[in-house]
Amino acid sequence: MSTLILADHDNQTLGAATLVAVTAAMKLGGDVHVLVAGSGSGAVADAAAKVPGVDKVLHADDAAYAHALAENVAPLIDGLMSNYDNLLAPATTTGKNVLPRVAARLDVQQISEIISINDDGSFDRPTYAGNAIATVKSSDAKKVITVRGTAFEKAETEGGSAAIEAISGAGDSGTSSFVSSEIAESERPELTSAGIIVSGGRALQSGENFEKYIEPLADKLGAAVGASRAAVDAGYVPNDYQVGQTGKIVAPEIYIAIGISGAIQHLAGMKDSKTIIAINKDEDAPIFSVADYGLVADLYEAVPELTGKI
Structure with a gap:
């Protein structure tokens, strides 16, 4: 049994x-190899080699892989899979883009966003916006799997000493090209890795109110800023703030939901948070069903008072 993991990175940081x-792959047993496909990504390969549990790092350094274009990366992986039983990737934008294409090339069914691995070889994954958990088992000879980023503990970043092997693939397929990217820059933590998240909903009513009420509280707590889909769709904040089924899946130590009613799509993205605090003037809001602490109050009064006491 051997597993190949597609590394998620930005060519600088793993x-x-x-x-x-990696933790999920170790539960499958056997050798664990990590593929770092990028350009100028030597530091990422070095970091992957230091992760305990990783036996080998395959490093494909080519300009064709600089932006993780699925049309280029999928053929690279396909050419490697004769040596592996399983292919894993985090259920990030890159993983969700590349792995279905690999599954199609291998003519197998993908198992998406698993949250646990069972002793009988089956996998648990959320469905119906997380309201039900499906247990699935595949008879395919090779398994193609994405892993929910909050479902398993993170492997350590030091202590490993895996060998790094330089590899090459077909390179640029010529079927797609990178045009540009718009990357929001912030001094606050990134949503998916933040220990504390302060999220706002449609009740904020405007982007100005996000700046006035949500951001000062987040800054005092050293927290990331999140939002419900309703707030994003209304244009209050950028898309990359969205938490939920169609946004980012998070599981911080503390999640503060302000003016968020708690639609099932939002709950699917944050209900694994260790401690959930909700502020909403509607005492029947669904968010209170998952909250560890709830305050029924007008956010325009409660949030400034809370911020002032920190």
């Missing part, structure tokens, strides 16, 4: 979600 995939 993504934290990759550490979760």
Whole structure:
């Protein structure tokens, strides 16, 4: 039994979600290899080699892989899979983009966003926006699996000493090209790795109110800022703030939901948080069903008072 993991990275830093995939791979047993496909990504390969549990790092350094274009990365992985029983990737934007294409090339069914691995070889994954957990088992000879980034403990970042092997693939397929990226820069922590998240909902009514009420509280707590889909769709905050089924899946130590009613799509993205605090003037809001601490109050009064006391 051997497993290949597609590393999530930005050519400089190994993504934290990759550490979760390593833990999942170790539960499958056998050798664990990590593929770092990028350009100028030597530091990422070095970091992957230091992760305990990783037996080998395959490093494909080519300009064709600089932006993780699925049309280029999928053929690379396909060419390697004759040596592996399982292919894993974190359920990030890259993993969700690349792995279905690999599954199609291998003619197998993908198992998406698993949250646990069972002793009988089956996998648990959320369905119906997390309201039900499906247990699935595949008879395919090779398993193609994405791993929810909050489902397993992160592997350590030091202590390993895996060998790094340089490999090459077909390179640029010529079927797609990178045009540009718009990356939001912030001094606050990134949502998926933050220990504390302060999220706002449609009740904030405007982007100005996010700046006035949510951001000062987040800054005092050293927290990331999140939002419900309703707030994003209304244009209050950028898309990358969205937490939920169609946004980012998070599990911080503390999640503060302000003016968020708690639609099932939002709960699917944050209900694994260690401690959930909800502030909402509607005492029947669904968010209170998952909250550890709830305050029924007008956010425009409660949030400034809370911020002032920190």
